[in-house]
Amino acid sequence: MKTRLFVPLLLAGVLSTTTAAEFPQSFNVELQPLKAQVRRVVEAxxxxxxxxxxxEQRELEAAMSEEHQPTAREGIQRVLDRHALYGVHINPEMRVKVSAGPAKAVLHEQGWVQFLVxxxxxxxxxxxLMAVSPNGQSLFKGGWYRGPSDPPVGDRPRNQPRPAPVAExxxxxxxxxxxxxxxxxxxxTLSGLELEYRIIQLFSRDAGKREAKMAFNVGQGTQDIGYRNEVDLLFDCQPARPITFRVKDENGKPTTASFE
Structure with missing residues (x-):
């Protein structure tokens, strides 16, 4: 029994370490502009x-007040990484690859949820920075181009870039x-700083377990080769809760109302 219990625990430790190692870390970013960008992200x-x-706010403030820059960088990333669903790495040749972040992939039926990138x-x-998902294609067709995740339809205007081809x-x-x-x-746009955080917003039509592929790019042709610019995640989409309104007038009789 001891052997059977030990092996899964050991494997879990290895998997956890490997996942953490794959998430991008930055150690040389200038601290002053990083703190300024982080303050804007927290405000957003x-x-x-x-x-x-x-x-977390107290932990972040302590990290940003730290005089030892390596410790400050590590502390800032430790707090914000918990909310990062994706990590994007743009190499010097502007090739983009993406990895899954530590945040839990939990969405809400018929609702928007925000994560950090x-x-x-x-x-x-x-x-x-553009986020594209084939699972985010429009349900209806209209016009030459509907969104970053949609395949183009017809002739595009001259001032519009051609998006990457996406299968329907x-x-x-x-x-x-x-x-x-x-x-x-x-x-x-991105600031050009070596490290920054962006915000992605996701909306789920359905409840239950749903898988989605997500890719990122900074322009046509910047996707890394070998499918490294996309990642598949299994989302737990929590069901919406039905809410019943019983509206009555001053006489206690049913009536209509408008809610804002």
């Missing part, structure tokens, strides 16, 4: 309704909606 997280916990930008590019999926697999949050207080 608060605005979108997924703030850090009080304990950790970007290790060795190229220093200031292009826009059956409707049952188009359960996801994907968008990057690029509004204030964040910039639309």
């Amino acid at each position: 997280m608060n605005y979108l309704g997924f703030p850090l916990s009080d304990a 950790k970007v290790h930008n060795e190229s220093g590019t200031t292009a826009e 999926l059956p409707n049952e697999d188009r359960w996801l909606d994907v968008q990057m949050f690029n509004n204030q207080p964040l910039n639309r």
